[in-house]
Amino acid sequence: xxxxxxxxxxxxxxxxxxxxxxxxxxxxxxxxxxxxxxxxxxxxxxxxxxxxxxxxxxxxxxxxxxxxxxxxxxxxxxxxxxxxxxxxxxxxxxxxxxxxxxxxxxxxxxxxxxxxxxxxxxxxxxxxxxxxxxxxxxxxxxxxxxxxxxxxxxxxxxxxxxxxxxxxxxxxxxxxxxxxxxxxxxxxxxxxxxxxxxxxxxxxxxxxxxxxxxxxxxxxxxxxxxxxxxxxxxxxxxxxxxxxxxxxxxxxxxxxxxxxxxxxxxxxxxxxxxxxxxxxxxxxxxxxxxxxxxxxxxxxxxxxxxxxxxxxxxxxxxxxxxxxxxxxxxxxxxxxxxxxxxxxxxxxxxxx
Numbered sequence: 001x002x003x004x005x006x007x008x009x010x011x012x013x014x015x016x017x018x019x020x021x022x023x024x025x026x027x028x029x030x031x032x033x034x035x036x037x038x039x040x041x042x043x044x045x046x047x048x049x050x051x052x053x054x055x056x057x058x059x060x061x062x063x064x065x066x067x068x069x070x071x072x073x074x075x076x077x078x079x080x081x082x083x084x085x086x087x088x089x090x091x092x093x094x095x096x097x098x099x100x101x102x103x104x105x106x107x108x109x110x111x112x113x114x115x116x117x118x119x120x121x122x123x124x125x126x127x128x129x130x131x132x133x134x135x136x137x138x139x140x141x142x143x144x145x146x147x148x149x150x151x152x153x154x155x156x157x158x159x160x161x162x163x164x165x166x167x168x169x170x171x172x173x174x175x176x177x178x179x180x181x182x183x184x185x186x187x188x189x190x191x192x193x194x195x196x197x198x199x200x201x202x203x204x205x206x207x208x209x210x211x212x213x214x215x216x217x218x219x220x221x222x223x224x225x226x227x228x229x230x231x232x233x234x235x236x237x238x239x240x241x242x243x244x245x246x247x248x249x250x251x252x253x254x255x256x257x258x259x260x261x262x263x264x265x266x267x268x269x270x271x272x273x274x275x276x277x278x279x280x281x282x283x284x285x286x287x288x289x290x291x292x293x294x295x296x297x298x299x300x301x302x303x304x305x306x307x308x309x310x311x312x313x314x315x316x317x318x319x320x321x322x323x324x325x326x327x328x329x330x331x332x333x334x335x336x337x338x339x340x341x342x343x344x345x346x347x348x349x350x351x352x
Contacts, residue, residue, distance in 0.1 A: 005079045009033040009062050010089030012041040018217035019086055020044050022225045024051035031075040032057045054079055062089045062116030072123050084228045085124040087117045088139045092155045106154050113158035129176040137227045138166050138182040163239045170237030179236040181227045188215040
C-alpha cells in the first residue's frame with residue numbers, strides 16, 4: 001500500500017507540531033517544515049519516528065519561492081510522492097492597532113500568511129494534479145470573520161484571503177481529483193500568544209468561549225488529519241461559514257476576537273469556535289430548510305422565517321418576499337405584506 005506523505009509548514013511548534021504527531025499516528029510520513037528552530041523541528045521529527053512513521057525536517061521560508069521548491073523536492077526525494085499539504089505557517093507580529101503597525105510587519109505578515117500559502121499551494125497543485133489525487137488543508141482563523149480590531153486586522157485580512165483561496169482552489173482542482181479544505185481555529189493555547197506579546201491571552205479570552213477554556217492544538221490537529229483522510233473523500237471547499245457577528249456578553253467591543261460569533265437573528269453562539277468543515281453534499285444543497293433560510297438571511301438581509309429585515313444590511317428582492325431592492329423604506333412594504341396576509345387568512349375562513 002502506498003504511504004501517505006504530507007508536508008506540514010510551520011511544523012516545529014503549536015498546531016503544526018501537533019499536526020505532525022497526529023498524522024504520524026494516522027499513518028502519514030511527515031515533512032516538518034520550520035523557519036528558525038531546528039532543534040524543535042527535530043524533536044517533532046523524533047516523535048513522528050517514535051509513532052512508526054518516517055520524518056524529515058526542512059528549513060523553509062514559505063515566502064521564498066526557491067525555499068518552497070526545495071521543501072517539496074526534499075519531500076519527494078526522501079519520502080516519496082507528496083500526497084498532502086498542510087499550510088500552517090503564519091505570523092502575526094505584535095498586537096496593536098493598524099495605524100501603529102510598522103510597514104515591515106505588514107509586509108512580513110502578508111508574505112508568510114498569503115504569499116507563502118499561495119506558493120506552497122501552487123507547487124502542490126502541480127504535483128497532485130498530474131497524479132490525479134491529493135489533499136490540501138489550509139489553517140486559516142476565526143479572525144478572518146471577526147476582523148480582530150485593535151489586535152491584528154492585518155493578520156485577519158490575510159486569513160480572509162486564505163479562505164477565498166480555499167474555495168477557489170477547491171473548484172479549480174476538484175476535476176483533477178485534488179481536495180482543498182480549511183480549518184479555522186479560534187482561541188488555541190499555543191506559543192503564538194507569547195510571540196504576540198500577550199502570553200496569558202488565550203486563558204483570559206476563554207471566558208467568552210462557550211466551553212470556557214481555550215482549545216488545544218491536538219484538537220485542531222485531529223480535524224486536519226480527518227480532512228486529509230479517506231473518510232473526507234467527498235469533502236472539498238469547506239471553509240468557515242460567513243455569518244453576521246455580534247460580541248458575546250462581556251466581550252470587548254467590536255467582536256470577541258476568539259472565534260466565537262453569535263447569530264444576528266438568535267443571539268446564540270453558532271458552533272464555530274474551533275473549525276468548520278462542511279461535506280460536499282451539504283454544500284451542494286442538501287442542507288435542512290432551516291439552514292437554507294439562515295444562509296439566505298445572511299446573504300440577502302431578509303429573513304423569510306420572521307419576515308423582517310436583518311440589521312445593517314440593505315434588503316434585496318427575493319422570490320415571494322414583499323420587499324423591493326429599489327425601495328429604501330421597507331416598513332410600508334412589510335405592512336403591505338401583513339395586510340395581504342390577513343386578507344388571505346380571512347378569505348380562507350370564509351371559504352371554510
